[in-house]
Amino acid sequence: KAGVTQTPRYLIKTRGQQVTLSCSPISGHRSVSWYQQTPGQGLQFLFEYFSETQRNKGNFPGRFSGRQFSNSRSEMNVSTLELGDSALYLCASSLEAAFFSGNTIYFGEGSWLTVV
């Protein structure tokens, strides 16, 4: 069974540009969550999508957005990039809603974004 796949793995962008990251969940999983990980802040929740609807959202500015397609694949977009957006962006999928207590969530290997 293929795991969570994220593309691209590495990318470098210039301040002010925008970026789109893609995530393909495990087959059959309907929930996709996104996280930002930095050395200083640790792992922080961005948002969760379930059946194409955003269910939960973390405390990030509106420059961070996402969507989920009918095949459960998801994309996240960051507009007007800032230097502080440099981070590892992780996608995770689960069978049902990610925050249902007993569900296991599976992470991808992440997309490393560097903003210069």
Place this chain on the structure above:
Amino acid sequence: DAKTTQPNSMESNEEEPVHLPCNHSTISGTDYIHWYRQLPSQGPEYVIHGLTSNVNNRMASLAIAEDRKSSTLILHRATLRDAAVYYCILRGPQGGSEKLVFGKGTKLTVNP
């Protein structure tokens, strides 16, 4: 949100058991205790989870205190591949808007 407290770092020798503690004194009755680990340059990997009873799987064992205010992840025989940051997290319904909270975790070093 219920929080967890873990030691910043621990060391172990290869082939020896490792006990990774986690305190969660404000845990609610519906919170599950989950453990994840993250190897360098990789995404977090699920290890184990439980609610009240001790749990075992092929990777580890989870021992949950009777009052559920603490738990211990047990790696029975540490290998070099177990060197990672281990996160203890609580997951459960909280006011209708749940947010997965990862703390700093415990960095486990395994010595050959």
